[in-house]
Amino acid sequence: MRITNQNLKNQRVFFFGAGSAGIGIANIIASAMQLEGLSPEQARSRIWLFNSKGLIENTRQDLSDQLYSLLAKSRSQLPI
Secondary structure, X not given: OOOOOXXXXXXXXXXXXXXXXXXXXXXXHHHHHHHOOOOHHHHHHOEEEEEOOEEOEOOOOOOOOHHHOOOOEOHHHXXX
């Protein structure tokens, strides 16, 4: 962010890999966004996780892990 002179809180971050490492880094980035003034919900709304089956969203039946619960998108958040 130093090179572009922008704030992290103004970015959208996409993860192509939603394993424990991806979720951990996503949570660290969300925390950093909160330090820049965003609420937890605002920070999480700027983070998108994908795995081999697609977007991590809360209606998927193949995701049972509670690690996904805070970062999973709802259909109303999708830009389509």
